[in-house]
Amino acid sequence: MEGTFTEEEKVEAEKDFQFLVEKGLDNDAIVKRFDCVAEKYDKMQAIHGNSLQKWMAESLAALYTHNRKSVSILDAAAGTGLVSCEMRKQGFLHIDGLEPSERMLEQAKKNNLYERYICDILADKTLDIADDTYNIVTVVGLSSEIFSTLPIKAFEELVRITKSGGHILMNHYDYIFQRDVLRANLAILEDRGLWKLEDKQIKPNTAHGFTGHLHVYNVL
Ligand SMILES: C[S@@+](CC[C@H](N)C(=O)[O-])C[C@H]1O[C@@H](n2cnc3c(N)ncnc32)[C@H](O)[C@@H]1O
Structure with missing residues (x-):
């Protein structure tokens, strides 16, 4: 818009x-x-000129330079599907959306932005998604207070549903990635050999004047 x-x-x-x-x-x-x-x-x-969604799609496109039509993606904290919109512009087609707000998901449905609409929440719980389902999982701008304190089980679930060799990409404002619980959980998964931080990007003024960080994890 x-x-x-x-x-x-x-x-x-x-x-x-x-x-x-x-x-x-x-x-x-x-x-x-x-x-x-x-x-x-x-x-x-x-x-607000939020550019986190476009940035995510462009980073994904740089990572997947071919076969974009065949990779399967879960967009977690999908909201109304703005990220899917941007990913589609880059040629990605198979995108599911996970989002706890029914009304936000309804907006995405109106615009036909996902294949599967999963009304669920990232939390200390198992998701109703089979192991190794996706090549890619994206998490864009998940509510700050929730993302920065997300239990480790939520990240373990993202790893479980991602194929080995696939990627989990997350972006948010820099100060959110500096919060203790989030930093500790991201590092614990790396120490346990579940994923490896492959790339960390920084972009000034992603919205509200805040610098953004984008982490790319390779699932091992
Ligand atoms: C700022 S919006 C971002 C939506 C979308 N990713 C975008 O960039 O437009 C944050 C979204 O996170 C969702 N959310 C809140 N808590 C969540 C959780 N624990 N797990 C998954 N999504 C959550 C909200 O319902 C909301 O749609």
Whole structure:
């Protein structure tokens, strides 16, 4: 969604953003808030000039220079499917979406952005997805407070459902990747030989003036 926006639209987008990032909410409450803003979400992201989705798709395209039509992808924390939209522009076709907010998923369905729509959450639980299903898993801008404290089981699950030799790519703001729990969990999986950090990219001003980090893990 591109275009010019009025001052009122910009003020509303900022209000919605603050509503989504309020501190002290548990995961259920955050998901309910995404339900509330689902119809306005794409416009809000356009107003904020969020480039995390496009950056993810471009990084994936640089990593997979051929066979893009045949690789299978899970986009976790899929939201309304903005990442799928960008990946499709790069020639990726087989993309499933996992997202806990039914309303956000409904928006993605309207635009036919995923093959399988999985209404589920990354947490301390097993996902209803078979081992070694995907070549690639992406996680773009997963809610800050959730991503930075995600239990290690959630990452183990992403590894379990990714084929050996495949990739897990995650991006977010730099300060989120510096949080203790997240840094520790990412390192533990590497120490256990489950994945290897293959690339770490840095991009200034990905949205709200924040520098972004993008991690590429090779699943072993
Ligand atoms: C800022 S949006 C990003 C959506 C999409 N990746 C994008 O870039 O537009 C964060 C998404 O994370 C989802 N979410 C929140 N908690 C989650 C969890 N524990 N597991 C998976 N997704 C979660 C929210 O419902 C929301 O759709």
